Amino acid sequence: MNANRQTSAEPAPTGADFRDLTLDEVEQMVASVGERSYRARQILHWVHARGAESFDEMRDLPAALRNCLKQSFTIGHPVSSFVSRSSDGTRKLLVQLDDGEEIESVIIPTEKRVTLCMSSQVGCAMACEFCATARMGLHRNLTASEMLAQILAARHELAAGEELTNFVFMGMGEPLANYPRLVRTLTIMTSDWGMGISPRRITVSTVGLVPMMERLLSETPVNLAVSLHATTNELRDRLAPINQRYPLEVLLDACRKLPIKRRSRITFEYVMLAGVNDSLADARRLVKLVGPLRAKVNLIFYNPLARSPLRASSRAAVEAFQAILNNGNLTATIRESRGLDIAAACGQLYAEQHNPA
Numbered sequence: 001m002n003a004n005r006q007t008s009a010e011p012a013p014t015g016a017d018f019r020d021l022t023l024d025e026v027e028q029m030v031a032s033v034g035e036r037s038y039r040a041r042q043i044l045h046w047v048h049a050r051g052a053e054s055f056d057e058m059r060d061l062p063a064a065l066r067n068c069l070k071q072s073f074t075i076g077h078p079v080s081s082f083v084s085r086s087s088d089g090t091r092k093l094l095v096q097l098d099d100g101e102e103i104e105s106v107i108i109p110t111e112k113r114v115t116l117c118m119s120s121q122v123g124c125a126m127a128c129e130f131c132a133t134a135r136m137g138l139h140r141n142l143t144a145s146e147m148l149a150q151i152l153a154a155r156h157e158l159a160a161g162e163e164l165t166n167f168v169f170m171g172m173g174e175p176l177a178n179y180p181r182l183v184r185t186l187t188i189m190t191s192d193w194g195m196g197i198s199p200r201r202i203t204v205s206t207v208g209l210v211p212m213m214e215r216l217l218s219e220t221p222v223n224l225a226v227s228l229h230a231t232t233n234e235l236r237d238r239l240a241p242i243n244q245r246y247p248l249e250v251l252l253d254a255c256r257k258l259p260i261k262r263r264s265r266i267t268f269e270y271v272m273l274a275g276v277n278d279s280l281a282d283a284r285r286l287v288k289l290v291g292p293l294r295a296k297v298n299l300i301f302y303n304p305l306a307r308s309p310l311r312a313s314s315r316a317a318v319e320a321f322q323a324i325l326n327n328g329n330l331t332a333t334i335r336e337s338r339g340l341d342i343a344a345a346c347g348q349l350y351a352e353q354h355n356p357a
């Protein structure tokens with residue numbers, strides 16, 4: 001059997017974690033050992049639906065097949081080494097990876113949903129000025145099974161009756177810079193042979209890697225959020241340096257042409273920075289820029305970083321900004337900071353380990 005076979009332009013995972021595999025690959029593997037193809041779904045059902053942690057548990061498989069699986073694969077189970085709990089119910093998980101790296105994921109319960117904020121990379125190469133993860137630089141990409149491990153670790157921490165309802169790739173890293181593994185993860189999350197999660201409940205947030213945004217929406221049905229943060233190239237070049245490669249006009253032109261489903265809209269995220277991007281003139285420019293798109297805006301309170309001159313906008317400034325957007329017929333919501341007391345809020349992930357104050 002060959003688990004490292006290439007499929008549809010995606011590199012296969014390098015590890016031998018069974019959770020990395022897609023149905024195609026498991027079917028090939030099953031065929032290569034002379035088993036019937038329905039066995040593939042049977043094994044995947046054990047892993048993703050029944051939560052099996054070893055092949056020995058799969059009692060309805062022939063012993064020879066179980067042995068063969070055991071020799072080639074492991075079923076990784078995540079160790080969430082540390083959980084911090086915020087007074088607002090937010091929980092931050094530190095998920096340990098096999099090579100000693102660690103990533104953070106955040107469980108955010110609100111009245112109607114329980115959202116899991118997931119990481120896509122260890123660190124990040126995008127160098128956004130206001131983000132703690134950026135200060136780590138990029139250590140490495142996560143594999144699909146490592147991204148999925150965050151869901152398993154989170155489920156383990158849920159209270160009785162609590163269930164994850166929404167999944168956002170807004171944790172550490174730039175998901176579209178880890179594109180093949182992200183798509184593999186999304187495939188496993190949304191397939192009936194995988195986790196069976198509705199793609200409408202999944203949002204991928206990007207700093208604006210234009211070619212990959214286009215690919216993502218043509219290849220998967222998930223929601224897209226774009227981190228905008230500025231209404232001029234001069235400012236965006238500074239706040240999110242990727243803007244030097246894909247400037248605002250290129251980014252917004254691409255957003256205009258994206259194959260957005262009829263009902264859904266692109267979310268633009270906008271971190272509110274006092275005296276930097278929160279003026280009423282900024283709000284009016286934002287209406288002009290994204291008003292014509294099928295878009296909504298999510299205004300985010302800035303969570304301050306150590307040793308940074310940036311400051312959060314006042315609530316009054318955020319509300320005045322929101323009012324201008326709403327008057328311009330642009331839906332804008334204010335994202336309340338959650339988990340601030342445990343450094344689990346937007347942009348704070350992994351701050352304390354790598355940036356001792």
Ligand code: SAH
Nearest residue numbers: 131170174205206207227269302303346347
């Ligand atoms: N790389 C992706 C996803 C990770 S960042 C992206 O850029 O979208 C997820 C969101 O958190 C982004 O909108 C980002 O701008 C925001 N964010 C980063 N640092 C922040 C901070 N210090 N305070 C508030 N939001 C922050």
